[in-house]
Amino acid sequence: MKNVRIGIVGLGTVGSGVVRILKEQQALIAQQTGLSFEIVKAIIANPDRERASYLKDVALGTDITQLLQDESIDIIVEVMGSVAAAKDLIEQALAAHKNVVTANKDLIAQYGQELAELAMANNVALRYEASVAGGIPILQILRTAYKADQVHTIAGILNGTTNFILTQMDEQGLTYDQALKAAKEKGFAESDPTNDVDGFDAAYKLAILTKMAFGLSVPQSAIDITGIRELAIDDVKAARAAGYELKLIGLSDLTDEGLRLAVAPMVVHENQPIAQIRNEHNAVLVKS
Numbered sequence: 001m002k003n004v005r006i007g008i009v010g011l012g013t014v015g016s017g018v019v020r021i022l023k024e025q026q027a028l029i030a031q032q033t034g035l036s037f038e039i040v041k042a043i044i045a046n047p048d049r050e051r052a053s054y055l056k057d058v059a060l061g062t063d064i065t066q067l068l069q070d071e072s073i074d075i076i077v078e079v080m081g082s083v084a085a086a087k088d089l090i091e092q093a094l095a096a097h098k099n100v101v102t103a104n105k106d107l108i109a110q111y112g113q114e115l116a117e118l119a120m121a122n123n124v125a126l127r128y129e130a131s132v133a134g135g136i137p138i139l140q141i142l143r144t145a146y147k148a149d150q151v152h153t154i155a156g157i158l159n160g161t162t163n164f165i166l167t168q169m170d171e172q173g174l175t176y177d178q179a180l181k182a183a184k185e186k187g188f189a190e191s192d193p194t195n196d197v198d199g200f201d202a203a204y205k206l207a208i209l210t211k212m213a214f215g216l217s218v219p220q221s222a223i224d225i226t227g228i229r230e231l232a233i234d235d236v237k238a239a240r241a242a243g244y245e246l247k248l249i250g251l252s253d254l255t256d257e258g259l260r261l262a263v264a265p266m267v268v269h270e271n272q273p274i275a276q277i278r279n280e281h282n283a284v285l286v287k288s
C-alpha cells in the first residue's frame, strides 16, 4: 500500500482536526483509497502550548524549511491562517513540487488564481475544498458536475459562527455578546472574529464560489457586505414572529444587469430549507 507523507503547518482547531480524523478513519481511508497517510511533522508557532493527547506522537517543529527540504514529503497542509506568511509558504511548497492542501479562504479568495497557475506550472495539485462551507464538498461539485451548466444563483449560509450566534439568540435567548463568546469557545470563530461577524469571512467564501461557478475573479470591493454586529435579540424575535428567520446569506446572482454580489443578514421564510440550518452548520443553494 502506498504511504502518502504529509507535513502540516498549524495544529490549531483545523490542523488538530485533520490529525484526529486521519487517525480515527485510518482503516476506512485505506480501504476506500488503497493509500495510507502519515503525518511526518507538524510546524507550529508555540512549542510550549499544551496539545490534546491524540497529538502526543506527532513530531513538532517551528521551522517550515524542514518540511520544504524533506524530499519524502508528498503533501503540505497549510492550516496556520494569515495571508502573507501562508502565501509565501505555499509558493515555496509548490515550487518545491509539493502538493498543497489549504483551508485558507482569505488567501484563496485573493490569490487563488495566481497560486493555481503556480501549481500547474510545477505539475502539482493545489486543493482548498475546506476553505468554503466546512464539510460540504461544494467546490468539487461545481468544478465537475456543473461544468456544462449555466449557474444562475449561488446562495448560502457560508459562515458557521454567525449562524451559530443567530440561532443561539433565537433559541436560547442569548445576547449577541454571549453567543459570540460561546462561538469562540467552541472554535467556530476565527482567532480574530471580526471577519466572521462583519461578513468578510462569508465574502471570501462567496468570492471563491463565484470564481468556481461563474469563472469570474471578484475583488472584495465588488461585494456589498453587511455583518450581524448591529443585530439585537429583538430583530431576531421580530423576524420569527412574522414567520421568518434572520440568516447571514452570501448571494451571487446573475441578473440582466450582471452579477449581483452581497453578504448581508436576510429574512428567510421559515418554510424554506435554508431556514432549517441551525447553529454552526452551513448550506449552499445552487440554481442552474
Ligand SMILES: NC(=O)C1=CN([C@@H]2O[C@H](COP(=O)(O)OP(=O)(O)OC[C@H]3O[C@@H](n4cnc5c(N)ncnc54)[C@H](OP(=O)(O)O)[C@@H]3O)[C@@H](O)[C@H]2O)C=CC1
Pocket: 009, 010, 011, 012, 013, 014, 015, 043, 044, 045, 046, 047, 049, 079, 080, 081, 082, 085, 103, 104, 105, 106, 130, 131, 134, 187, 188, 189, 190, 191
Ligand atoms: N476554525 C475553523 O472552523 C475553520 C478555519 N479555517 C481556516 O483554517 C486556518 C486555520 O484556522 P484555525 O485552525 O481555526 O486556526 P488556529 O488559530 O486554531 O490555529 C492556527 C495554528 O497555526 C499555528 N501557527 C500560526 N502562525 C504560525 C506560523 N507563523 N508558523 C507556524 N505555525 C503557525 C498555530 O500554532 P500554535 O498552536 O503553536 O499557536 C496554530 O497551531 C485559517 O486559515 C482559517 O481561516 C477554515 C475552515 C474552518
Ligand SMILES: N[C@@H](CC=O)C(=O)O
Pocket: 131, 133, 134, 158, 159, 160, 161, 162, 188, 189, 190, 196, 201
Ligand atoms: N470562522 C469560520 C470557520 C470556517 O470557515 C466560520 O465560522 O464559518
